[in-house]
Amino acid sequence: MNKIKALFIKCFDTVNNGLTKFTKKESAKTVITSLWCALLGLFIGFIIILFINPSNAFDGMAATLENFFIFSNSDTRLYYFGSTLAKTAPLIVMSLSILFGYKCGLFNIGASGQYTIAFVVILFAGLVGNLPWYLVMLLAMIAGASYAVITGLLKVFFNVSEVISGIMLNCIALYLGNGLCQSNTTVWDASHGESFKITQGSQAFLPNIGLDKLFAGNTVVGIGIIFALIAVIVIFVVLKKTTFGYEIQTIGLNPEAAKYAGINKVKAIILSTIICGALAGLSASLSAQNGFNSWQLSSTVVSAGFDGISSAFLGGLNPIAVVFSSYFITHITDGGSVITDLGFAPQVANIITASIIYLSGFSAFIKQYISDKDLMREQKLLCRGNNKKEDK
Amino acid sequence: MAAEYTIEMINITKRFANIVANDHISLRIEKGEILGLCGENGAGKSTLMSILFGLFQPDEGEIRKDGKVVEIKNPNDATALNIGMIHQHFKLVEAYTVLQNIILGSEPLWEIKKDKLTIFDRFLNFINKKVLKIIDYKAASDKVQKIVDKYGFNIDLNAKISDISVEMQQKVEIIKTLYRDNDILIFDEPTAVLTEQEIDGLLKIMLNLKKEGKSIVFISHKMNEIFKVCDRITVIRKGQHVKDLLTSETTKEEISMLMVGREVKLDVEKPAPNIGKEILRVDNLSLIDKETKKKIVNNVSFNVREGEIVTIAGIDGNGQQDLIYAITGINQANSGKLFFNGEDISSYSIRKKNRIGLSHIPEDRHKHGLVLDYSINKNVVLKEYNLKQFSKYGFIKDKEIKKYSKGIIEKFDVRASSEGDTVTRTMSGGNQQKVIIGRELTRKHDLVIAVQPIRGLDIGSIETIHNILLNERNSGKAVLLVSLELDEVFTLSDRILIMFEGEIVGEFNPKETTREQLGLYMSGAKKDKVNAVKEGCYNEQN
Numbered sequence: 001m002n003k004i005k006a007l008f009i010k011c012f013d014t015v016n017n018g019l020t021k022f023t024k025k026e027s028a029k030t031v032i033t034s035l036w037c038a039l040l041g042l043f044i045g046f047i048i049i050l051f052i053n054p055s056n057a058f059d060g061m062a063a064t065l066e067n068f069f070i071f072s073n074s075d076t077r078l079y080y081f082g083s084t085l086a087k088t089a090p091l092i093v094m095s096l097s098i099l100f101g102y103k104c105g106l107f108n109i110g111a112s113g114q115y116t117i118a119f120v121v122i123l124f125a126g127l128v129g130n131l132p133w134y135l136v137m138l139l140a141m142i143a144g145a146s147y148a149v150i151t152g153l154l155k156v157f158f159n160v161s162e163v164i165s166g167i168m169l170n171c172i173a174l175y176l177g178n179g180l181c182q183s184n185t186t187v188w189d190a191s192h193g194e195s196f197k198i199t200q201g202s203q204a205f206l207p208n209i210g211l212d213k214l215f216a217g218n219t220v221v222g223i224g225i226i227f228a229l230i231a232v233i234v235i236f237v238v239l240k241k242t243t244f245g246y247e248i249q250t251i252g253l254n255p256e257a258a259k260y261a262g263i264n265k266v267k268a269i270i271l272s273t274i275i276c277g278a279l280a281g282l283s284a285s286l287s288a289q290n291g292f293n294s295w296q297l298s299s300t301v302v303s304a305g306f307d308g309i310s311s312a313f314l315g316g317l318n319p320i321a322v323v324f325s326s327y328f329i330t331h332i333t334d335g336g337s338v339i340t341d342l343g344f345a346p347q348v349a350n351i352i353t354a355s356i357i358y359l360s361g362f363s364a365f366i367k368q369y370i371s372d373k374d375l376m377r378e379q380k381l382l383c384r385g386n387n388k389k390e391d392k
Numbered sequence: 393m394a395a396e397y398t399i400e401m402i403n404i405t406k407r408f409a410n411i412v413a414n415d416h417i418s419l420r421i422e423k424g425e426i427l428g429l430c431g432e433n434g435a436g437k438s439t440l441m442s443i444l445f446g447l448f449q450p451d452e453g454e455i456r457k458d459g460k461v462v463e464i465k466n467p468n469d470a471t472a473l474n475i476g477m478i479h480q481h482f483k484l485v486e487a488y489t490v491l492q493n494i495i496l497g498s499e500p501l502w503e504i505k506k507d508k509l510t511i512f513d514r515f516l517n518f519i520n521k522k523v524l525k526i527i528d529y530k531a532a533s534d535k536v537q538k539i540v541d542k543y544g545f546n547i548d549l550n551a552k553i554s555d556i557s558v559e560m561q562q563k564v565e566i567i568k569t570l571y572r573d574n575d576i577l578i579f580d581e582p583t584a585v586l587t588e589q590e591i592d593g594l595l596k597i598m599l600n601l602k603k604e605g606k607s608i609v610f611i612s613h614k615m616n617e618i619f620k621v622c623d624r625i626t627v628i629r630k631g632q633h634v635k636d637l638l639t640s641e642t643t644k645e646e647i648s649m650l651m652v653g654r655e656v657k658l659d660v661e662k663p664a665p666n667i668g669k670e671i672l673r674v675d676n677l678s679l680i681d682k683e684t685k686k687k688i689v690n691n692v693s694f695n696v697r698e699g700e701i702v703t704i705a706g707i708d709g710n711g712q713q714d715l716i717y718a719i720t721g722i723n724q725a726n727s728g729k730l731f732f733n734g735e736d737i738s739s740y741s742i743r744k745k746n747r748i749g750l751s752h753i754p755e756d757r758h759k760h761g762l763v764l765d766y767s768i769n770k771n772v773v774l775k776e777y778n779l780k781q782f783s784k785y786g787f788i789k790d791k792e793i794k795k796y797s798k799g800i801i802e803k804f805d806v807r808a809s810s811e812g813d814t815v816t817r818t819m820s821g822g823n824q825q826k827v828i829i830g831r832e833l834t835r836k837h838d839l840v841i842a843v844q845p846i847r848g849l850d851i852g853s854i855e856t857i858h859n860i861l862l863n864e865r866n867s868g869k870a871v872l873l874v875s876l877e878l879d880e881v882f883t884l885s886d887r888i889l890i891m892f893e894g895e896i897v898g899e900f901n902p903k904e905t906t907r908e909q910l911g912l913y914m915s916g917a918k919k920d921k922v923n924a925v926k927e928g929c930y931n932e933q934n
Contacts, residue, residue: 242786243778250774253763259722260760261774262743
């Protein structure tokens with residue numbers, strides 16, 4: 001009996017030690033933090049919809065979380081899972097744009113503007129120019145990059161904060177987009193008051209290289225998601241393994257030390273704004289070239305760049321983790337859009353995502369809390385150990 | 393006879409995550425005495441004093457004031473018990489005046505004072521006390537002026553903090569504690585930022601305070617100061633109480649030994665210099681401040697040769713830092729030329745200067761020397777990461793860097809909890825400095841520029857770092873040292889250059905000069921015309 005007890009205690013200790021070791025790791029803390037953010041956000045969102053419509057609150061929440069699982073047919077599920085994936089791809093890439101800038105000490109708030117310019121270029125290249133998809137994608141990236149480099153040049157040569165110039169360029173891009181799209185009848189669908197979409201059959205439509213068979217015939221699941229994953233790997237490798245990544249992270253963490261070490265700040269900052277812009281452009285390409293989105297007249301800056309900010313932070317600014325955070329955000333926004341049937345305004349889903357995103361802003365705070373708890377536990381253990389010594 | 397002590401800290405124990413910062417330390421302060429608290433960096437001095445000031449809570453032990461057990465939960469409790477602390481890093485509001493800073497937090501409020509208060513007067517007083525809180529600057533200024541006169545602080549109460557010198561700022565901190573009627577004052581390494589003359593002034597003030605019956609705890613690394621003012625000395629080492637001594641019955645050597653736990657040679661042995669060819673020549677270098685348009689470095693010329701340590705001494709802020717920035721390229725010089733091994737490097741970028749063999753141990757470890765959030769591994773290749781040795785086609789070779797970093801950690805005895813992967817932010821100042829020195833001396837170099845390499849370090853680390861620099865010199869490297877501490881200047885230098893207001897005003901051989909003479913030149917009382925460029929190699933054999 002005692003043996004079993006001893007064995008049990010040993011097992012428990014091993015698991016406990018392993019867990020402690022795991023939670024001590026910086027990356028583990030980030031994961032736990034992000035999970036907490038998501039859970040708390042869901043909870044707060046739930047309370048809000050409880051106030052709006054108590055009788056349907058549970059159903060609404062369930063629908064939001066279930067998204068495509070709401071369908072009983074496994075093929076239909078797969079089909080809509082594919083759609084969600086296709087919508088995730090641009091968000092992943094946008095998060096990468098934000099996070100890459102952030103590592104270099106740049107807050108790329110101008111991502112929305114870069115996205116907008118790229119979007120307009122895609123519409124013209126795809127609808128008017130009728131170019132093949134890869135050329136359109138390339139043009140989009142070039143457009144985003146050249147728009148972003150304005151921010152970089154202003155920062156490097158005139159010491160203009162990238163946040164200020166980013167906000168200004170966002171506005172310019174927005175009205176430029178509105179004006180340009182309306183000016184051309186091939187692009188502008190006057191009867192619907194929005195631009196045409198790049199639809200299946202168009203040369204600019206992203207191919208799906210047989211992926212539709214995996215997703216029950218859903219043809220929008222193109223190579224977008226694959227491109228997004230490739231971008232993730234490339235950015236991960238650049239940050240972790242290259243001298244360029246080392247340079248920009250040194251600048252981001254301590255610009256004075258970077259100067260002391262002789263790192264060329266002008267070159268590094270301009271290059272990273274170019275990369276940020278190219279990623280924002282790629283994000284526009286992935287969201288416009290699969291037939292989901294059109295350009296709509298608006299007087300507010302598109303939210304794509306800001307969604308990228310929240311997803312990047314919810315992912316703890318880790319290129320791998322943003323894949324999951326982006327998917328999570330897309331999953332609940334997508335799920336939320338169906339709960340209108342339950343008597344909720346479509347904005348309710350936005351409330352839930354907003355509260356999660358809002359909480360991701362607290363991620364630093366939550367992380368600190370976890371670390372403090374760790375410290376306290378260690379202290380307790382230490383005290384216990386010392387007391388034992390004294391007892392002897 | 394417990395009542396004789398004004399403060400007793402008994403068996404204080406404080407544990408942090410995995411270290412015991414204070415292990416059953418007891419400390420007693422008598423009324424009207426100056427107690428010196430000695431110990432190496434990380435010995436637990438600051439933790440102990442922070443506990444007394446209420447910044448930390450002890451895990452065990454108790455604090456008694458005048459024999460009664462008290463609980464100090466936060467600095468407000470400490471202030472209520474008349475305990476004041478003068479921090480090493482000042483806590484002043486730059487944009488406020490001296491007076492505003494002094495009264496900050498306990499401002500006297502305006503009120504009507506009469507023998508007979510009408511209801512209306514009382515109402516006004518009440519409103520001001522509870523709602524308006526208008527400050528009575530007249531009363532405040534009177535009270536502060538009284539203190540200033542009493543202790544002979546020579547200070548302008550209406551000057552802005554950003555406009556006054558470091559010495560004055562420290563006086564403001566002291567007046568702040570006196571204004572609050574504190575009678576137990578904790579001085580946490582107050583002299584680290586002061587010059588020799590200013591230190592004398594501060595020590596006089598401390599003795600005056602003692603005469604007034606105040607009790608003082610004085611933390612300092614510098615034995616001279618401790619022995620000048622302290623009545624008793626408490627030594628702690630590695631979180632444990634070592635010994636209480638009367639200053640009159642001990643020696644500097646004994647204290648140093650108790651602090652470090654082994655014998656420390658404060659004077660390093662120095663063989664005769666073996667001087668080779670010229671490595672660095674600075675030719676009429678000038679630098680103009682962008683804001684004030686003043687020449688902060690004014691036509692400076694000197695050279696450094698193989699096998700010698702040239703020291704630039706002077707009072708802080710006389711252009712030493714700017715001179716080094718101009719040489720290393722962090723700031724561009726406005727005129728003048730730089731030669732390195734005979735090559736004109738005036739227009740070289742920082743990277744190019746690094747590559748041809750100029751090593752720089754910067755003054756500010758955190759600002760320039762390290763990327764604090766990087767591990768040791770990443771920090772040791774801060775300048776070399778893109779050399780062939782550490783990268784290929786733009787990809788970093790992690791294994792090579794790890795190996796290189798391991799070598800530095802072993803050679804320079806860097807103590808780090810998880811070796812090369814330790815994030816430098818978590819390390820002590822001495823070990824951080826060792827990482828920087830290790831990096832700068834392991835890379836290919838002919839010249840080492842060391843700016844205040846021992847700033848804020850304890851005796852043990854100072855000894856190590858001085859030995860390292862002497863080794864460099866003995867192995868035929870050129871060393872340019874910037875130092876504010878005369879002890880260091882005399883221990884290490886082969887030639888001393890004095891800098892005053894951006895100019896080099898004197899050159900001395902350390903064997904033929906005295907501290908007093910240097911002091912005259914450093915304060916600008918005397919000036920020579922100097923040609924600090926020395927030609928020729930020689931081998932001085934005794």
